[in-house]
Amino acid sequence: MEIVFVYDAVYPWTKGGVERRLHEVGRRLSNEHNVKWLCVGWWGKEKRIQEGVELIPVCKAQQLYSRGRRTIREAMIFAASLLKKSRIKADVIDCQVFPYLSVFPFATRKELVLTWHEFWGDYWYEYLGKAGFFGKAVERIVAKLKARTIAVSETTRKALESLGIRATVIPNGVDxxxxxxxxxxxxxxxxxxxxxxxxxxxxxxxxxxxxxxxxxxxxxxxxxxxxxxxxxxxxxxxxxxxxxxxxxxxxxxxxxxxxxxxxxxxxxxxxxxxxxxxxxxxxxxxxxxxxxxxxxxxxxxxxxxxxxxxxxxxxxxxxxxxxxxxxxxxxxxxFDWEVIARRLEEFYEGVHSPPNEGRAE
Missing domain, CATH: 3.40.50.2000 (Glycogen Phosphorylase B;)
Known part of the structure; x- marks a missing residue:
């Protein structure tokens, strides 16, 4: 399979849970599949192979955080830069939902998978104050896209279920x-x-x-x-x-x-x-x-x-x-990463199921 990950931050340049997940499952899946990762070029503008995964920078390094929060500017630049890759050849395009805007260049692709690490809902108001209205609105728009859906925890799965979205839980892991x-x-x-x-x-x-x-x-x-x-x-x-x-x-x-x-x-x-x-x-x-x-x-x-x-x-x-x-x-x-990678591989193989299968009746 041609598997494409979409997420701005990359391990080990940043060390959050999302980038750890993609790094660990990506290098294992690359043993049998062609795995690419559309990302920010934290190291420079050239492509590079990292443990079998092809890292493809779509824009130069950005300021990721400001005052402890993800910057909206970085999210906008990354999303805009992804437009030139929106027709990339792929059997699976796995977009890590946060920071949301990066999902939209691939919104019409039938190969789209949305991986939710959290669902914020009303927490947006605590995070951004009144401006949280816009964050909450964008989150709900993304949740309603036609795509196969993964949640990394039961907590997130239940939150999505409240919106009528059926997600498969494939958790994070450990080495x-x-x-x-x-x-x-x-x-x-x-x-x-x-x-x-x-x-x-x-x-x-x-x-x-x-x-x-x-x-x-x-x-x-x-x-x-x-x-x-x-x-x-x-x-x-x-x-x-x-x-x-x-x-x-x-x-x-x-x-x-x-x-x-x-x-x-x-x-x-x-x-x-x-x-x-x-x-x-x-x-x-x-x-x-x-x-x-x-x-x-x-x-x-x-x-x-x-x-x-x-x-x-x-x-x-x-x-x-x-x-x-x-x-x-x-x-x-x-929760060994080998187990998680095999579960993810099995999920990817079913990506071409009817698009309404990912939505609760």
């Missing part, structure tokens, strides 16, 4: 064999958080919980626009590890005891699944837009969104971590 080979760090931590330091991660709640657990230590791994502010309000038992390479992150997880992620919004939460693969139980909070709940309900604990309950769930996870270790690891094995 389980590679994780198994990485040794633990010599440094030890009771609690670890890994993620981009943005307001949606809700790290203030983790800090408040750690104030109630002064006998424990916590490591925050990651970087982002909130780094400076968060470093000023963090309690004494919280340290910042900065942005680390993949093996360093896994090594730190393996030397920790509990993975804590108090996010208000997560489309999936690959880092939580990686923590499971390292044998760590996951503690998160209950929120309608937090898909990590789906993981923590099986391999950890879900707290109410206040510091005392979050602290209690961390303490409970610490007490039960040894008996939960094998359960966490076995759960993560089901």
């Amino acid at each position: 389980f064999p590679r994780i198994s080979e990485i040794p633990a760090s010599s440094e030890e931590w009771d609690v670890i958080f890994v993620g981009r330091l943005i307001r949606e991660k809700n790290l203030e709640l983790l800090f408040d919980a750690m104030k109630l657990l002064p006998e424990l230590n916590c490591l925050v791994v990651g970087d982002g626009p909130e780094r400076e502010r968060l470093s000023k309000i963090a309690p004494a038992n919280v340290d910042f590890g900065g942005s680390l390479g993949y093996e360093e992150v896994i090594s730190m997880m393996k030397s920790s005891k509990v993975f804590a992620i108090p996010s208000r919004r997560e489309g999936f939460g690959i880092s939580a699944l990686e923590a499971n693969a390292c044998g760590l139980p996951v503690v998160t909070i209950r929120h309608q837009m937090n898909a990590v709940v789906e993981i923590a309900e099986k391999t950890g604990f879900v707290a109410e969104p206040h510091a005392r309950d979050f602290a209690e769930k961390i303490r409970l996870a610490l007490e039960m971590r040894r008996e939960m270790r094998e359960k966490c690891i076995n759960f993560a094995k089901n």
Whole structure:
């Protein structure tokens, strides 16, 4: 098959969950298929092959974030630049829905697949204020396009179902064999958080919980626009590890005891699944837009969104971590990227089914 991914950010130039997914499944699918990725040229204007995937830049590098948010300007430039590739030869065109505008150059293609990592709905108003009306409108227009639809979590699938859209859940994954080979760090931590330091991660709640657990230590791994502010309000038992390479992150997880992620919004939460693969139980909070709940309900604990309950769930996870270790690891094995790639391949093979099959009756 000729498989074309459409998404602006590319791993490892940026390290979010979407680009990780495309990188991992793309390099596996490229063993048997021709895989291309229409993207922003973060490295320059020339095409390049990365682990079997042909990266095709359609525009030069742009400013991706401003004040912790994706820039509309970058989304518009990327979408406009895709117009010249709208007739690219393909059996499957898999558009990652966010940032929405990049879907429209391929809206009439019968090979179109829409992969939803989140559905925002009314959250647009919290994200953009009154201007959120336009974001919400564009999201709904994209949702109504005739295309085969993938959701990476049950949380997103249910949100789409409320609009009459039937989606197939094909989740994100982990590189389980590679994780198994990485040794633990010599440094030890009771609690670890890994993620981009943005307001949606809700790290203030983790800090408040750690104030109630002064006998424990916590490591925050990651970087982002909130780094400076968060470093000023963090309690004494919280340290910042900065942005680390993949093996360093896994090594730190393996030397920790509990993975804590108090996010208000997560489309999936690959880092939580990686923590499971390292044998760590996951503690998160209950929120309608937090898909990590789906993981923590099986391999950890879900707290109410206040510091005392979050602290209690961390303490409970610490007490039960040894008996939960094998359960966490076995759960993560089901999400190995090889398994996810084969599921995606099977879905792609059915792309030419009637277009109304992707819509609920």
